[in-house]
Amino acid sequence: MRYTNRHILEFLEDWAPQSTKLEYDNVGLLVGDEEQEVSSILACLDVTPEVVDEAIALQADLIVAHHPLIFRKLSRITSSDATGSLIFRLIKNDITVIAAHTNLDAAPGGVSFVLASRLGLIDVHFLKTQEVPAHPRGKETGFGMIGMLPESMELPAFLDLVSDRLENRGLRYAGTPGQIRKVAVCGGAGSFLADEARRQGADAYVTADLKYHEFFTASDVFLLVDAGHYETEVPVVKALCDRLRDRFPEMEVHRTSVNTNPVQYVFQEQPQKMK
Structure with a gap:
């Protein structure tokens, strides 16, 4: 054809x-x-x-x-x-x-759904559904996803999971929850959904492009992870x-075989002290 x-x-x-x-x-x-x-x-x-x-x-x-x-x-x-x-x-x-x-962000099976699958989340659904405009065929659309890990994880293990599955050793994060089970995600710039993730009882929210002051909303029961725009999409x-x-x-x-991520990371075993 x-x-x-x-x-x-x-x-x-x-x-x-x-x-x-x-x-x-x-x-x-x-x-x-x-x-x-x-x-x-x-x-x-x-x-x-x-x-x-x-x-x-x-x-x-x-x-x-x-x-x-x-x-x-x-x-x-x-x-x-x-x-x-x-x-x-x-x-x-x-x-x-x-x-x-x-x-494609808003589509069923789209960006955030794939991200949730990559992290191994189950029982996932849209974090925030899109009311208008509706999908012309009646399918639900929305932004972000929320679901459950198969088992609870401690913070270091969860950060290792995110780092390994998204192939990013340069995670930025804030918050110190003891156990993580309910996880929300949004591929790309998703700070606009952080409050919704917290409202729905997520233990962790994985997204990208978080600003400095937004990290202050994390707590001992809510983890914020910036895993990179490219890496989450x-x-x-x-x-x-x-x-x-x-x-x-x-x-x-x-x-494509081309890594189009413009962001580069520098890792030092011990950061140099400022004079």
Whole structure:
């Protein structure tokens, strides 16, 4: 069967409808032609020069990204601009870009669901359901997830679990609960759900992009963990690939090999004292 970008858009619309995105967001077809034929897809978190290089090398027709390449309004597209130069290269190589961002955050089986699964949570449900706009097919949508660990864990063991499962040795955290069983998560920037996690009795809340003063809301019964924006969201790329392969078995679907995380960590056994 001949597939076009329109078929991919329809697949994403069924899973993560654009009507469920947050108002500020920019999702869907961002670069390219809806009727262009697709036989090879590259899935990623971010569209970077290295990812575009990879797409060209793989002869991919389409990049499906979580973060939109075009987010703010563009006043011009030039090769001297970082975003403009990427758009130039994409168009020259007939590569389309589709983004699924906050609509994929809100989708059943989306970003936070995959994060919860990665941490081994069971009996999960949305931390905060999305009332309007509703999913056009009646499915529940929302942000964040809350569930249970199979067994209670002490704080050090839980932090080791998060670090290992998300492959991040640089966790930031506050709070000292003795036992952790009920856990809330939100992939990416999720400070807006911390109060809801606490209200629902979570022992721990794992998210990213927490500000300094927000850590003061942690306590001896509530743990806040900042596990990194990239680290809490990138697991959804594999889930996206799996769904694309299930829906389009004849198509080549590649998961990017590029680590697009711009954040680097320095680890010292003993921090130097300030003079």
